[in-house]
Amino acid sequence: MRIFAIDDSPSILSFIHRAISTIDACEILSFLDPSDALRVLNTQQADLILVDYNMPGMNGIELISRVRQLPKAKDIPVIMLTSETDPAIKIAAIEAGATEFLTKPIDRAEFSIRVRNLLALRVAQQALAHRAEALECDVAAARVRIAAQEKEIIWRLSKAMACRDGETALHLERVAVIARMIADELGMDSATCETIYLASPLHDVGKIGVSDAVLLKAGPLDATEMDEMRAHAAFGAEILGGSDSAIIRIAATIAGSHHEKWDGTGYPQKLSGNDIPIEGRIVAIADVFDALCSERPYKKAWPVDEAHREILRGSGIHFDPACVAAFDRRWPAIRPLYTKTGLHEAHHSAPSDAVNAPVLHNTTLETAA
Secondary structure, three states: OEEEEEOOOHHHHHHHHHHHOOOOOOEEEEEOOHHHHHHHHOOOOOOEEEEEOOOOOOOHHHHHHHHHOOOOOOOOOEEEEEOOOOHHHHHHHHHHOOOEEEEOOOOHHHHHHHHHHHHHHHHHHHHHHHHHHHHHHHHHHHHHHHHHHHHHHHHHHHHHHHHHHOOOHHHHHHHHHHHHHHHHHOOOOHHHHHHHHHHHHHOOHHHHHOOHHHHOOOOOOOHHHHHHHHHHHHHHHHHHOOOOOHHHHHHHHHHHHOOOOOOOOOOOOOOOHHHOOHHHHHHHHHHHHHHHOOOEOOEOOOOHHHHHHHHHHOEOOOEOHHHHHHHHHOHHHHHHHHOOOHHHHOOOOOOOOOOOOOOOOOOOHHHHO
16 A cells, blocks of 8 residues: 655654554555655556644645645545644645544544555445446446347348348348438448447338238239338337337337438328438438349339439439439449348448348339339
């Protein structure tokens, strides 16, 4: 344990050394000048500070105040040694941060006991601090594990939905990567971009409520079937709604709004313009673009450049113009995703294994997305 003894009297410092010499494992650093003590305290940790009140240049109260301003000295026990009997001085010292007082002349036995008690307090204090640090590390590690498990569950549920709908995991990955690119280009912070990336694969989770007869139909849907298909957006929002998870809350927003259109002709609520949540506006572009570039029973995959032009044509009608502009600015990074190795070269954290399911479902680009 390192003890700082600060007193302008060499005889008092000598007394302190003799009185503490019987305490095991103690190192005493003596200072006649309080400024020297402060300088050393900036680089060395103290476990107990003994400070005189009457010193030239800086009294004990001023020194204690300066000590308490040091980041590593806020909790160090401090004993003030003083011959003053004025209660106002003691009150001022307590307010400055003094732990105990000893009145001069100092009784050696009492002094030794006080020092031992405060060093024992310091040991307990340090043990508690180490325990708190360990608990904080444990909590941080648990949060990381929970977040990883949440991401894995979301991803596997998304793959299950894609498998039933005839999509592939690659579709989910590309939608997620493109959505994150658009969000980043719009100036969203990295945490929001990551949340959109993680939540977007659940955009079609509501299709679990669509019957196989409609979901797996290769031909055109009639009006009744189309209504059932369109219900998946509201159903997805209902499935995911009310969660405490930030990712699931955003996923619910995306599920319920990614089929809305900028001009108000989308579904399920016929929202328009900025009334459509920004997350839904972003994923709408990523989802439709990847649907255009994917083969379906009722259509061949579009060339990526043609699909790009189609997204641009939908600006201000189907899509948010600002999101389309962000998509277009990122086009040099998006286009390579549609090569054999492009997606794996993109920066992402989701698993990259594809679920190769039978290609399914219906007729219009709107429902394909």
